[in-house]
Amino acid sequence: MSYVDEVIEQVVAQNPAEPEFHQAVKEVLESLRAVVEANEEVFRRDALLERLVNPERQFKFRVPWVDDKGQVHVNTGYRVQFNSAIGPYKGGLRLHPSVNLGIIKFLGFEQIFKNSLTGLPIGGGKGGSDFDPKGKSDREIMAFCQSFMTELCKYIGADTDVPAGDIGTGAREIGYMFGQYKRIRGLYEGVLTGKGLSYGGSLARTEATGYGLLYFTDEMLKCNGKSIKGATIAVSGAGNVAIYAIQKAQQLGAKVVTASDSTGWIYDKDGIDVELLKEVKEVKRARLTEYAAARPSAEYHEGRGVWSIPVDIALPCATQNELHLEDAKQLVANGCYAVAEGANMPTTLEATEYLQKNGILFAPGKASNAGGVATSALEMSQNSERLSWTFEEVDGKLQNIMVNIFHNLDDAAKRYGMEGNYVAGANIAGFEKVVDAMTAQGIV
Known part of the structure; x- marks a missing residue:
């Protein structure tokens, strides 16, 4: 049995009743197979994968x-x-x-x-x-x-x-x-990020995950001969990530037609009104029925269904495992050409594989939604310096980070003969840096 398979079996046996953890480990290690096989003897001797998954x-x-x-x-x-x-x-x-x-x-x-x-x-x-x-x-x-x-x-x-x-x-x-x-x-130290602006928070932190998702998606599309301008987009969720993803998508010239919450979803043929969405979800903390009631162009639907609308791009921004195999099939059938994850692991393994096999540009959350944690790290830097940067400074750094992430994972995928497989590229690019550091620091 290969080293990767041994470790996956071990994780499942040692961590019973933790299906999400099993899924995450399996997805990462499967895509790292080529890297592990090239270094199997050393990795096995140093129990590198066991140390990584514990x-x-x-x-x-x-x-x-x-x-x-x-x-x-x-x-x-x-x-x-x-x-x-x-x-x-x-x-x-x-x-x-x-x-x-x-x-x-x-x-x-x-x-x-x-x-x-x-x-x-x-x-x-x-x-x-x-x-x-x-x-x-x-x-x-x-x-x-x-x-x-x-x-x-x-x-x-x-x-x-x-x-x-x-x-x-x-x-x-x-x-x-x-x-x-x-x-x-x-x-008084920067022990938490996402703080209020009056006590050490960073400008652009609220917008960061949603904005970063769009900066990444924009770069991915450009490098594949496509443009976000004029595209129709489906977004799931109506929280922080979804709201600012919708806002940035519209700033970049796209039309976003859906949003969802835990009870239902809206389709707005004229494009989501971000200010109204913010008022309903952030000010009133109400359900999306209120959005539909206030906007004649919007329809409200109970339950699931965001992915049934024909769109060019899908951005799942709600929660884990919300985009299933049937949804993936519907997106492909409707002519969707790109899916970028705004939430953590919102696409099931079967759906991810189906999208990739059908030539969809698929951006995994660990890359496409990294804007939030990147800006949190920028908040840490500002706290350490006892300084505050302007919105434009933070936003500019965020955009550079997201563009660099795309190129790093694109290069990693190409290096291992998996061009266009951004899931493998993201896992490899992230893994290589961590493994280099772990190896340099000895068995700790």
């Missing part, structure tokens, strides 16, 4: 908090510090009822390669809790965040582990967590 450390802790009626609740908190070969651990904190150890491990594992691709000195980590911020008062959110940080603060720091936001963790939650860290540790 987190350096992981924490699981209880988070007790009191609601507005005086009732005590207990949630579970997690932080997985996966790999620090190229820098301090970096990755978001997800607050969502679906959070469990397997999901945090899948996200942390992906983060190793994503962070490596940015070219910035940051390692891979992830954390979060099964707490649901929806429907909670500000005081209840604060109570949870303070309790969560009371435990987490023991394991993080500006040069150790720098968490950020993720699903359910926005500026409000980061603010409460930062305040509690400062209060307990007595340190």
Whole structure:
């Protein structure tokens, strides 16, 4: 049995009931086969893949908090510090009822390669809790965040582990967590990113993942003889990533016709009105039915269906495994020519393979949505310098990083005879840098 197959079997056996983690490891290691086979003897001797798929450390802790009626609740908190070969651990904190150890491990594992691709000195980590911020008062959110940080603060720091936001963790939650860290540790340092502008946050951080997705997609299309200008685009999601992906796509001359949330989706034949979408989702925190009610050109549909609309480009920006094989078949049949992931692993393995086999330009999330973590690392730089950069400075750096990521993974794919396979290219380009650092630092 090959070394890759041995390690995949080992991961499945040692991490039962963690399907998302199995999927992430399998997807990465399968695409690294050519690199591993070329160095199999050394990699096997140094147990390099085993060290890569096992987190350096992981924490699981209880988070007790009191609601507005005086009732005590207990949630579970997690932080997985996966790999620090190229820098301090970096990755978001997800607050969502679906959070469990397997999901945090899948996200942390992906983060190793994503962070490596940015070219910035940051390692891979992830954390979060099964707490649901929806429907909670500000005081209840604060109570949870303070309790969560009371435990987490023991394991993080500006040069150790720098968490950020993720699903359910926005500026409000980061603010409460930062305040509690400062209060307990007595340190004013860049320990969290995604902070408010008044206390060390970075301009363009809010827009970064969505904008970065479009900078990457634009470069990928240009290098394949296509243009984003005049294209019709389907976007899933209606959160931070989706909103700013829609905004940047329209600035680049495309027309975005869909958005979705957990209960349904909208099709707007005239193109999504970003300001109205922001008002519904960010100000009112309401459902997309309100968007459709306020806009005559929009139709609201319950359930799934974003990928049924004929478009040129699809940008899944909601959550993991949201684009299935049937969706991929529908996109291909409708003439779609590019899919770029704005969320983490939103496309199932079967759907990814189908899209690639049918000649679709497919950009994996660890490359195309790396703009968020790249700008988080730029926030870390500003905190270290005690400086703030302008929006234009940060946005310019972000655009350069995303263009460079595309060319690095494109070159890696070509080097191993897999031209156009951007999944393999991203994994190889990210892997090579991490492995060089791990090898140089000895068996640690």
